Structure formats: structure tokens, C-alpha cells
Amino acid sequence: MSLFEKFNRYDEMRSYFEERGTMPFGAVTERSLSSTEAIVNGHRVILAGTNNYLGLNFEPEAIAAAQGAIEESGTGTTGSRMANGTFADHLMLEKDLAEFFGTKGAILFSTGYSATMGMSATLAGPGEVTLLDADSHASIYDGVRLSGAEIIRFRHNDPADLEKRLRRLGQRAEKTLIIVEGIYSMLGDFAPLEEIASLKRKYGAYLMVDEAHSLGVMGDNGRGAVAEAGVEDDTDFIVGTFSKSLASIGGYCVSNHPELELVRYAARSYIYTASASPSVIASTRVALKLMRQRPELREQLWKNAHRLHSQLAELGLQIESHVSPVVAVKLENTETAVRWWEDLFQKGVFVNLVIPPASPSTYSLLRCSVSAAHSTEQIQRITDAFSTLKE
Amino acid sequence: MFMNIAYDEVLTTTVSIVSRLVKADIELSADTDLLADVGMTSLQVMELVLEIEEEFDISFPLNRLPDIQTIKDLAQEIAASLDQ
Numbered sequence: 001m002s003l004f005e006k007f008n009r010y011d012e013m014r015s016y017f018e019e020r021g022t023m024p025f026g027a028v029t030e031r032s033l034s035s036t037e038a039i040v041n042g043h044r045v046i047l048a049g050t051n052n053y054l055g056l057n058f059e060p061e062a063i064a065a066a067q068g069a070i071e072e073s074g075t076g077t078t079g080s081r082m083a084n085g086t087f088a089d090h091l092m093l094e095k096d097l098a099e100f101f102g103t104k105g106a107i108l109f110s111t112g113y114s115a116t117m118g119m120s121a122t123l124a125g126p127g128e129v130t131l132l133d134a135d136s137h138a139s140i141y142d143g144v145r146l147s148g149a150e151i152i153r154f155r156h157n158d159p160a161d162l163e164k165r166l167r168r169l170g171q172r173a174e175k176t177l178i179i180v181e182g183i184y185s186m187l188g189d190f191a192p193l194e195e196i197a198s199l200k201r202k203y204g205a206y207l208m209v210d211e212a213h214s215l216g217v218m219g220d221n222g223r224g225a226v227a228e229a230g231v232e233d234d235t236d237f238i239v240g241t242f243s244k245s246l247a248s249i250g251g252y253c254v255s256n257h258p259e260l261e262l263v264r265y266a267a268r269s270y271i272y273t274a275s276a277s278p279s280v281i282a283s284t285r286v287a288l289k290l291m292r293q294r295p296e297l298r299e300q301l302w303k304n305a306h307r308l309h310s311q312l313a314e315l316g317l318q319i320e321s322h323v324s325p326v327v328a329v330k331l332e333n334t335e336t337a338v339r340w341w342e343d344l345f346q347k348g349v350f351v352n353l354v355i356p357p358a359s360p361s362t363y364s365l366l367r368c369s370v371s372a373a374h375s376t377e378q379i380q381r382i383t384d385a386f387s388t389l390k391e
Numbered sequence: 392m393f394m395n396i397a398y399d400e401v402l403t404t405t406v407s408i409v410s411r412l413v414k415a416d417i418e419l420s421a422d423t424d425l426l427a428d429v430g431m432t433s434l435q436v437m438e439l440v441l442e443i444e445e446e447f448d449i450s451f452p453l454n455r456l457p458d459i460q461t462i463k464d465l466a467q468e469i470a471a472s473l474d475q
Contacts, residue, residue: 151453
């Protein structure tokens with residue numbers, strides 16, 4: 001018996017991949033060649049699993065801003081927002097975000113994880129209730145576990161099931177936080193936000209929407225799924241990340257509730273961690289501006305998403321019927337999924353391998369994410385690589 | 392509909408739901424351990440919770456899961472929820 005016995009299953013998995021001479025988890029990007037190509041684990045590959053939806057990670061203006069911020073303010077803040085780590089640039093990005101979303105307030109977190117986890121842990125507390133979609137991201141599950149609130153799941157994207165649970169809560173629904181995601185990361189499916197917002201209103205609950213995968217992807221100016229569904233007034237809190245469409249790192253929460261300012265004193269993932277470095281803030285501000293200025297990026301992203309979706313569907317692969325920048329190929333057999341991931345990699349295509357329990361059910365996924373920066377030829381090469389795979 | 396349901400009935404229904412979800416080689420009883428005896432995976436446990444919620448028209452908070460080892464523990468929690 002040892003403290004590490006419980007890690008044996010991870011060791012087994014690691015050994016399994018080592019014996020195969022492959023490394024799908026923690027693959028090493030040795031050199032980035034562009035937004036869509038890199039040398040990974042010694043192979044030149046098309047990046048089709050990076051969440052780099054708008055391809056903004058090599059924008060000269062963002063790079064110059066980050067370089068300037070380093071020269072002016074140094075490499076790091078060396079402290080928490082509550083101590084010495086609030087720089088003028090943090091406040092400016094918060095102002096940018098509030099203005100972009102049209103909300104009264106915004107607060108920054110150092111990562112998307114700490115934003116979602118921190119808000120999930122802080123908003124509903126002991127004696128209150130959190131109702132979360134069953135397919136919520138790990139950061140939401142981690143947060144609600146810390147919250148002390150009663151945690152109730154509802155069936156994924158099922159407003160009727162959500163309503164049942166709200167009804168059972170009776171008066172307690174008024175002290176209940178509903179948490180959903182704009183786009184779910186594994187299958188790229190969309191929350192039925194209009195119906196959820198209507199239920200939130202009917203039962204007097206609160207609603208938080210995680211826009212990690214929908215910022216820059218949906219809605220007017222890329223404001224996300226909430227904006228696209230027109231439910232801004234019913235959405236109490238929007239959380240999200242800078243690490244996908246904005247190609248940096250960090251997270252945020254925006255809200256019209258003036259109490260959001262008080263969350264700064266209550267959210268432990270805000271208080272007890274160093275604030276984002278000045279270069280990160282600088283590049284994020286530029287990326288946010290570019291996202292608004294270049295709607296053509298979003299148009300191209302969706303064109304690419306439609307192209308990859310239809311091409312993979314034509315191959316007869318098991319994919320979802322909806323079109324989304326996340327295109328996930330489902331496989332019942334994990335061994336096949338691993339072998340296919342390896343074959344794709346050898347053919348120069350990097351996708352994400354997702355196996356249970358990380359996948360939403362018992363199946364495995366080869367999860368592709370499309371970028372506005374992918375060329376038609378690259379999308380074709382991704383499809384060609386899939387076309388050669390055999391059961 | 393389940394307001395005054397007897398604990399024994401809850402137990403019988405719970406055993407039936409568990410047996411539907413897992414293909415156990417052993418005969419299930421109140422003392423059957425869901426992990427050690429039946430080997431339920433985390434996904435199966437989540438499915439079990441959803442099935443139970445559907446069957447008894449209750450919401451079963453995830454916070455209570457760590458306290459549940461046996462089918463009896465689960466049935467008692469369900470009965471307590473029905474009494475509320």
C-alpha cells in the first residue's frame with residue numbers, strides 16, 4: 001500500500017502509449033510554423049485540435065503590444081490583484097470587456113479555468129443550489145464541489161429535465177444558479193439558451209453561461225452564444241477564456257449585477273493567485289480589438305467548419321448532425337480511436353484524442369477544431385487523412 | 392405518487408434499477424457495495440443517479456454521493472428525499 005497506488009491506472013495508460021511509441025496526451029510542440037502548422041513530436045502536422053478558432057496567435061500587432069508591455073512593465077506582476085498585482089492595464093482590459101459585452105462590470109482571472117471554477121465556487125454557497133448541465137466542463141464541476149452549495153445535475157441540453165428540477169426546488173429556485181455552456185467543448189453542440197433563459201425567468205433563478213468556446217465564434221461581433229440567442233438580459237453572468245479565440249491566456253466574468261465587484265473579495269481563485277502578466281493583457285486587448293474589426297475571420301471559420309463537417313460526413317464517419325467549429329468523430333472502440341489518432345498523426349494531422357472517462361459517455365472521440373486560418377487545401381488534407389483510416 | 396412509499400419498496404426498486412444498469416454476476420441485495428461488489432464506473436454511477444431521479448421524481452444532489460457505498464445507503468437517501 002502506498003500513497004501512489006491510486007495512480008497505477010494512469011501509469012498503465014502511460015505505459016500503454018509508451019509501448020506503442022506514441023504520445024497523444026501532452027504531445028510536444030517543438031516549433032510553431034504558423035497558426036495552423038507545427039512540428040509536433042518530431043512530425044510536421046496540420047494543427048486540427050487547438051481551439052485557435054480565429055488564428056490570432058501570430059498577429060504582428062498583438063506580438064508588438066506584448067513585447068512593448070514586457071519592456072515597459074516587466075515579465076510578470078509578481079502578485080495577486082488584491083496585493084500588488086493590479087496594473088492599469090488590467091483595469092483597461094476589464095473596461096474593454098464591459099464595453100464589448102455591454103455590461104456594467106467585468107473582472108479578470110489569470111486563467112479560464114480559474115474564472116469558471118472561481119465563479120462556480122463563489123456564487124452559490126451553503127444552503128443554496130447549483131443546477132448544472134451534466135456535460136459541464138471539469139472547471140465547473142471542480143468549482144461547485146468547493147462551493148458548499150447543493151449540486152444537482154440536469155440532463156445535457158434538456159430544458160424539460162432542467163424544469164423538472166427547478167419545479168422540485170420550489171422556493172429554493174430563487175437561490176439557485178443554473179450553469180450551462182454556449183458551445184460544449186467535446187461535441188461542439190450548443191446550449192438551447194432561449195429555453196433555458198425562459199426557465200430561469202419563470203422560476204426566478206440565476207443563469208451563468210460559459211462562453212469559452214463561443215466567444216469570437218458566435219453572435220454579433222463574436223460576443224458569443226448569449227448574444228446570438230438574444231438572451232443578454234436573462235444572463236446574469238458570462239464567463240470565458242482568452243485562450244481560444246483570443247490566443248492568449250486568462251479568463252473573465254462580466255455581469256450587470258453591481259455585486260460582481262464584491263466577488264473580487266470572495267473568489268479565492270481571484271485572490272490567491274498572481275495576476276496575468278502585462279504581455280498577456282496587452283496581446284489580449286489587441287486580439288479583442290481585432291476580433292471586432294475583422295468579422296471576416298468568423299465568416300471564414302464557419303465556412304471551414306461547414307467544409308470539414310460535410311467532407312467528414314461524406315466519408316460516413318460518425319459525427320454530430322450540427323455544424324460547429326468543433327467536429328468530433330465518435331468511435332465505440334478505444335483501441336480503434338488510438339490507432340486512428342496515430343495514423344492521422346503519421347499522415348500529418350494533429351487532432352485531440354479523447355477517451356473515457358474524459359469523453360461524455362462510453363465512446364472515444366477524435367476531436368477536430370477548425371480555425372479561420374485553415375486554408376481550403378489544409379481542410380482537404382485533414383479529410384484525406386481521415387479517408388484512409390480503416391476499422 | 393411516492394410520498395408515503397415504504398422503505399422496502401424503495402429498496403426493491405433501487406435493486407431493480409441497479410441490476411438493469413450493470414451486468415453483475417452476483418445476486419444484488421441491500422448490502423451489495425456498488426463499487427467493490429458491482430464495480431460500477433463513474434459513468435454508471437451518474438446514469439444510476441439520473442435513473443433514480445426519474446423513477447422517484449426527486450433531485451439527488453451530487454454532494455451526497457461520497458456517503459453512499461451500498462444499495463441500502465442509496466435507498467435510505469432516496470427514502471429521506473421522499474420524506475422531505
